[in-house]
Amino acid sequence: MEVVQMQRRFAEYTASLFREGFLDAQFTQLQQLQDETNPDFVEEVVSLFFEDSEKLVNNLAKTLDQQNFDYKKVDALVHQLKGSSASIGAQRVKNVCVAFRQFCEDQNVEACLGCLQQVKQECFLVKNKLETLFRMEQQIVAAGGSIPVMEYN
């Protein structure tokens, strides 16, 4: 595939991620922070996020699994996840967290469990999407091209 083609595909793919709500403006901020001195910044941050979120989600699952779990603890974990997902621009994950927190406040155990599943799902999805994106980037770079700068409107 030609570089130009790859770049076009990359641009379209990125645009779709934004359109579908997987990513938001914050992700663009991250991209803008990437430069020659920090060429892998986005990828590093994203992997860090997934590493961390996995722990959080596992922790959540364990907590919710208990008989009488503490909603405060759940809330704290979700809050954490909300913060980090918002920081990398994983919008859908963040949105689920927002709802999740509300259910914690309402002490709605079922809804909480439902949210847990949703959060897992969303994390999984966005992880895949981003992995695809990074792969495309690498291909472009390998082919000698440069990554198109996305403008998120």
Next chain:
Amino acid sequence: MNFGRGGKGVGAGSMSAAVYGGVSDQFPAGLRVLVVDDDPTCLMILERMLRACRYEVTKCNRAEIALNLLRQNKNGFDVVISDVHMPDMDGFKLLEHIGLEMDLPVIMMSADDGKQVVMKGITHGACDYLIKPVRIEALKNIWQHVVRKKKNEWKDLDPLGSGVEDGDRPQKVSDDADYTSSANEDNWKGTKKRKDGEEEVEERDETSTLKKPRVVWSVELHQQFVAAVNQLGVDKAVPKKILELMNVPGLTRENVASHLQKYRLYLKRICSAQQQQNGLNLAPQDAPYVPLSSLNGFDYQAVAAAGQLQPQSLATLQMAGLGRSGSKSGIGITNVDQKNLFCFENPKSRYGDGRHQQQIANAGNQPNFLHGIPTTMEPRQLAHFQQSSQSFGNLNIQVNTHATNCTSLMMPMAQQQPRGAILNEVAAGNVSRIASQLNPSNGNAGGLVRSVVAENCRGQVYNPVVTQGSSIAVKHPAEFSCSSFPLASTPRIPSIMSKMPTQDDINSRLKAAGGFVPSYDIFSELQQHKSQDWALPSVGLNFDGSQNTHPVQGNFDVSPSVLVNQGISSDQKSEANRNASPAGSVTLLPGQANGQTINQRQSINQHLIGLHVESLPVPKVDRDQNLNSQHTLYSEQFGQDDLMAAILKQQQFGLGAVEPEFDFDGFPMDNLRV
């Protein structure tokens, strides 16, 4: 001066230069930021963003580490950015610590944008609150907080006419850092010394009209200071006399005054820190009181002397501790219970032992007691002690000092015996009022407010206020020397501290003051909320009236007492005064908020400590005017003894305001070494 980047004081140098119209063309580049967040993703992003703004970034993921870093590098940072929700320490607590110890601008951030949380940030003195996800644009402007803060400091200093005093503020920061930084004594002597020496020289050299050189309290200087204080006697250590004794050229009374306040604050912190450190163990070591001696180099003798740890109390504690030392916890009561117990106990014992306490307070020979208590006694234990012996003035202190002891503080108030009861009621009532007053106020009340807000769960204002570390509570007990201790940090803190209140005194005081020693005129100057007068009888709370354009602000150290005294006006030593004061001081706190958040907080805290310890140094001239007569009262010098005494007093008198506060969890005892 040539400030290179990265050196201590270097940044400050360039910063201040920049601030003052200076020259640093780099500014705000090179701004030294410390970012604290337990979320690694956010931390990484923030670091990258801050670097992109050309700031010097240090990141850490734990609040304790951050505090240590700050303490070790007193002037190593310009601004701190901290997350609100952290596992090891609440962001607000960290905020308080920083405000008290280092007086740096702190920016809070969180994914939580709920109004409550944001308000909490404000009341705790954060200079800004960022909502996550943080954008780089938001970070680009954080330098404004640094500039603003410095600008305010200077402004405060100026009116005081202390042209010489440069740097009371910066000094304060560094002083605090000195106190709080690393735990060992060695710090004092080692690096610090070196650094201080260097800094001191540098700073003095670079005096310029704009820049106010900081007086760096090197180890020797501090030792001279402590020696002078001890020589004068806790009760009598006034900045002026200390200055004379020290005989250090170039040192001003204001320098000494502010240092004195910090010192007191430091002492207070030690107690609470120790307490906290000891967690639930009554006697961490086998001998409950052994730790006392092992307290870090702290001159507890002085403290003990100052405060009035009575031998009896000490003995009691020891016995209790020993008796219980079977188990660390010794006391079967749960911590919480004990605390409550303690609270209850306190009032009783306090009052019951009023007479005792007086004696005890005077006795003050138990250096260990003071220190030991915190270290060895858990609040619980304290409670036990109380149970076992009535004369636990100290306990009260400790319990109160412990941050968690808010309740205890409050409790004492509530629990007071008949005599105390009256007081309690009054105090409680006042406290509530104060609390409410405090709460709504913007966080500038500094520490007090913060604590109020933060810990105000108890609903008892008193505690929160006290816990703030200010010696509101202390005020009461602190009476021993001067009737109205102006709580160092909070102007509003009741000046209860000033003297060994007799029971009657206490009563009257409480009644009138609601247990608060108001007097912080300083605050009033700050213009705080005049309206905040805690409904306490505040005698002359000057703070409302006296707003001396923040003279105080710049130098809290000096004035707290002064201010407080005002409240007390009539009779420093007399309880009556005290009564008045509480009102005064209390209000001050909230009021402070005007843009002084951190400073105020710090001041408050400082004052509080000062109050405890001593009768606050002679207030600044400006204040004097305001103070009706209070100056004298406060001029009693409180040395460490005073501090302790104050603490004891408070406890004794059930003012409950004993410093509960020290919430400074992160305050390693070691650092307290003097």
